[in-house]
Amino acid sequence: xxxxxxxxxxxxxxxxxxxxxxxxxxxxxxxxxxxxxxxxxxxxxxxxxxxxxxxxxxxxxxxxxxxxxxxxxxxxxxxxxxxxxxxxxxxxxxxxxxxxxxxxxxxxxxxxxxxxxxxxxxxxxxxxxxxxxxxxxxxxxxxxxxxxxxxxxxxxxxxxxxxxxxxxxxxxxxxxxxxxxxxxxxxxxxxxxxxxxxxxxxxxxxxxxxxxxxxxxxxxxxxxxxxxxxxxxxxxxxxxxxxxxxxxxxxxxxxxxxx
Numbered sequence: 001x002x003x004x005x006x007x008x009x010x011x012x013x014x015x016x017x018x019x020x021x022x023x024x025x026x027x028x029x030x031x032x033x034x035x036x037x038x039x040x041x042x043x044x045x046x047x048x049x050x051x052x053x054x055x056x057x058x059x060x061x062x063x064x065x066x067x068x069x070x071x072x073x074x075x076x077x078x079x080x081x082x083x084x085x086x087x088x089x090x091x092x093x094x095x096x097x098x099x100x101x102x103x104x105x106x107x108x109x110x111x112x113x114x115x116x117x118x119x120x121x122x123x124x125x126x127x128x129x130x131x132x133x134x135x136x137x138x139x140x141x142x143x144x145x146x147x148x149x150x151x152x153x154x155x156x157x158x159x160x161x162x163x164x165x166x167x168x169x170x171x172x173x174x175x176x177x178x179x180x181x182x183x184x185x186x187x188x189x190x191x192x193x194x195x196x197x198x199x200x201x202x203x204x205x206x207x208x209x210x211x212x213x214x215x216x217x218x219x220x221x222x223x224x225x226x227x228x229x230x231x232x233x234x235x236x237x238x239x240x241x242x243x244x245x246x247x248x249x250x251x252x253x254x255x256x257x258x259x
Contacts, residue, residue: 006042007063007242012096012116014070014089015047031222032068032113041239046099048091055095059102064109064242067096067116069220072178075130078122084131085178097123109213109241111234114176117216121206126186129179132197146226147174151193151204151219159192159205159215162237163230172204172219173226179218180206193217213241 011032019025033043043066046058072085074093082088096116100123103110112120118128150169153160163170170193179202182191193205195218208214215238221231 004042006040007239008061009036009041009043009064009066009239009242010058010062010099011036011043011045011066011068012092012099013045013047013068014092015049018089029068032066035222035235036066036239039236039239041242046095048089048095050095055098059099062103062106062108064111064238065099065103066238067099067110067112067119069114069116069175071115072130073115073118073122073128075128078127080127080130082130085128107212109238110215111213111238112216113222114218114220117206117218118178118180120208120214120216121180121184121186121189124186124189124208126180126189127184129181129184129199129202131177132179132199132202146223148172148226149174149195151195153193153205154191157190157192158207162215163233170228170230172221172228172231173223175220176218179203213238 013029013032014025016022016025016029029045033045036043041064044058044062046055070092071087071089074088074090075082075085077093096119100110100119110120122128148171150171152169153163155168179197179199181200181202185191185203185206188209189206190209191203191205192207193203194201195204204218206216215234217234219227221227221234224232
């Protein structure tokens with residue numbers, strides 16, 4: 001049997017059966033898988049219902065980790081009481097904390113989107129602003145147009161180079177009600193894009209210091225209909241990083257994609 005040489009990307013996602021609209025939840029999850037697969041990756045969706053043995057096998061085999069969007073992280077993870085957080089899913093927090101620890105331990109690339117952006121910061125020792133009034137637009141799939149807002153990309157950052165953005169400002173979608181200010185950032189993380197908000201500037205993209213690919217974005221680039229084309233390079237760079245020999249691990253049996 002011929003082995004699949006594509007890099008294996010574990011994508012942590014919401015449990016579709018628990019969401020108010022299962023069909024929309026499944027479509028959201030599929031968007032992340034599609035973004036990985038159109039750039040040559042092999043997506044393995046893992047949610048909080050996965051058995052412990054399956055989680056361990058996935059984390060041991062993964063060449064990259066994509067932390068996707070979803071419910072808020074429990075503030076206890078960053079030492080705060082609930083003060084604006086909502087729709088908390090503690091079993092997903094547990095799943096992603098374990099996935100992050102495995103990625104850190106094995107040195108594999110990580111991409112965080114929306115909740116995943118916030119998770120990178122929290123798991124690295126940072127905090128969150130639990131609510132930004134008037135910042136979240138209508139949910140995807142409601143039929144209402146997405147809210148858009150400009151972000152300012154730091155021109156000297158690796159993120160700017162990765163996007164090859166000719167402009168210092170890009171317009172991105174807004175689907176989040178929480179935020180990260182500069183003071184909330186964990187040690188070792190660098191802000192690479194900013195947006196204005198009612199509480200002042202908030203971080204819209206971050207990257208980790210060092211050589212390993214660890215990037216987070218607050219917007220949803222998998223929703224290509226409301227995303228600048230430059231953002232597609234983010235997925236390509238992530239999959240390419242996962243395909244590098246240094247990021248690959250020896251397989252212990254076959255792990256099949258569940259998408």
